[in-house]
Amino acid sequence: MKSILPLFVFVDACGWEIIKDDPFVTGLAPYRRRLRSVFGYSSACIPSILSGRMPVEHRNWCYFVHDPKHSPFRPLRWLRWLPSALTGRRRVRRWLSKYVKMRLKFRGYFDLYNMPFRDINQYDFSEKKSPLQPGGMNCGTNIFDHLTEHGIPYHVSEPARGEQGNLEALLQDIAAEKIDFAFLYWPDLDGLLHRVGNQSPEIFLKLRAYEKDLNRLMAISRGHYTDVRLYIFSDHGMANCDRRLDLRSRILSLNLKPGNDYAVVYDSTMARFWFFNENARQKIVDYLKNVPQGKIMTDEELENLGTLFPDRYFGELIFLVSEGVLIVPSHMGERPIRAMHGYHPDAPHSYAALMANRDTVPADITAIPDIYKLMVAEAGEAHAHNRAQPQQTTTFPEATAALRRPAVPAKA
Numbered sequence: 001m002k003s004i005l006p007l008f009v010f011v012d013a014c015g016w017e018i019i020k021d022d023p024f025v026t027g028l029a030p031y032r033r034r035l036r037s038v039f040g041y042s043s044a045c046i047p048s049i050l051s052g053r054m055p056v057e058h059r060n061w062c063y064f065v066h067d068p069k070h071s072p073f074r075p076l077r078w079l080r081w082l083p084s085a086l087t088g089r090r091r092v093r094r095w096l097s098k099y100v101k102m103r104l105k106f107r108g109y110f111d112l113y114n115m116p117f118r119d120i121n122q123y124d125f126s127e128k129k130s131p132l133q134p135g136g137m138n139c140g141t142n143i144f145d146h147l148t149e150h151g152i153p154y155h156v157s158e159p160a161r162g163e164q165g166n167l168e169a170l171l172q173d174i175a176a177e178k179i180d181f182a183f184l185y186w187p188d189l190d191g192l193l194h195r196v197g198n199q200s201p202e203i204f205l206k207l208r209a210y211e212k213d214l215n216r217l218m219a220i221s222r223g224h225y226t227d228v229r230l231y232i233f234s235d236h237g238m239a240n241c242d243r244r245l246d247l248r249s250r251i252l253s254l255n256l257k258p259g260n261d262y263a264v265v266y267d268s269t270m271a272r273f274w275f276f277n278e279n280a281r282q283k284i285v286d287y288l289k290n291v292p293q294g295k296i297m298t299d300e301e302l303e304n305l306g307t308l309f310p311d312r313y314f315g316e317l318i319f320l321v322s323e324g325v326l327i328v329p330s331h332m333g334e335r336p337i338r339a340m341h342g343y344h345p346d347a348p349h350s351y352a353a354l355m356a357n358r359d360t361v362p363a364d365i366t367a368i369p370d371i372y373k374l375m376v377a378e379a380g381e382a383h384a385h386n387r388a389q390p391q392q393t394t395t396f397p398e399a400t401a402a403l404r405r406p407a408v409p410a411k412a
């Protein structure tokens with residue numbers, strides 16, 4: 001039996017608006033609060049949680065950037081000759097993404113999304129390493145570097161194992177009493193919300209399924225650690241998309257030549273432009289100023305959000321749409337999806353949530369990068385206590401039985 005186990009359970013997209021009127025884990029983790037998110041997608045939010053820093057500091061923001069010099073995608077250009085009816089298919093794209101990830105030895109999350117093969121060699125992918133591993137940040141360190149440096153034994157999920165696989169792997173480490181810190185990664189709610197929206201009964205059911213798993217996790221943990229400190233948290237929420245904006249067609253109608261005059265990445269909620277001449281810049285800026293569904297982000301706003309990059313690596317101009325608007329088609333998808341995130345952090349559905357089983361969460365934990373401080377403090381305390389205590393192995397029949405119980409199949 002060990003003393004303390006800090007359990008950090010990350011539920012992607014389990015935003016404040018999703019849980020505020022739902023009894024989600026109110027029994028297990030009754031102390032809840034709203035957290036401000038970080039401007040960007042999970043590609044920005046997760047690294048901010050894991051490092052305690054803003055995108056401008058860790059330089060993990062949006063996936064694709066215009067950077068022909070460093071593009072690893074040249075070998076994919078021949079795919080432009082294949083019919084788009086084939087290469088545009090989601091299933092084909094998923095298979096190709098897996099293949100490319102393996103060939104290019106990318107360690108993090110990788111998806112080709114809807115990037116056109118015609119000019120994919122003009123772009124680079126900014127997350128080649130996994131932020132869930134030591135050395136996984138583009139700049140600086142993360143919690144796993146910190147734990148490694150201080151010799152604190154920990155468990156972290158591997159996304160490829162899936163939610164249930166990761167739960168089982170964590171339970172094994174807990175039963176072996178070999179860790180002083182755990183980070184469990186559950187991404188499936190995000191995918192479900194994108195598909196069915198934030199009002200679907202499927203969301204309610206998914207939250208109930210999570211509770212069942214969390215109850216089991218806590219029961220087993222309490223059989224091996226006297227004080228289990230549970231923190232369940234998210235990176236952002238999810239807004240239903242009821243309005244669509246075909247920005248690509250509108251920008252194409254300006255009679256500028258993409259590739260020669262400008263480059264652009266259409267994310268689902270923002271468009272990021274690079275300009276190759278003043279005429280193109282002027283035309284596009286003038287046009288975007290009159291698009292009522294969104295606005296050009298000023299340098300001041302970007303700076304306040306920790307996303308003003310002095311080298312404009314992620315784009316010289318950032319156009320952001322209002323909550324509920326979906327840019328479609330985009331480089332993220334050809335077809336609409338029901339819900340999206342990546343709006344302004346002050347939009348109601350952007351807010352994340354933190355739920356804890358202790359009322360000791362400091363008042364200055366107000367935004368998702370603050371979770372890092374909490375993780376560092378808890379891991380340090382657990383390690384000190386667990387080290388000070390003589391090791392002994394105890395068998396708890398109830399906990400052992402729960403561990404043997406078959407896993408509940410994951411809901412896609």
Ligand SMILES: [Zn+2]
Nearest residue numbers: 042190191194
């Ligand atoms: Zn998402």
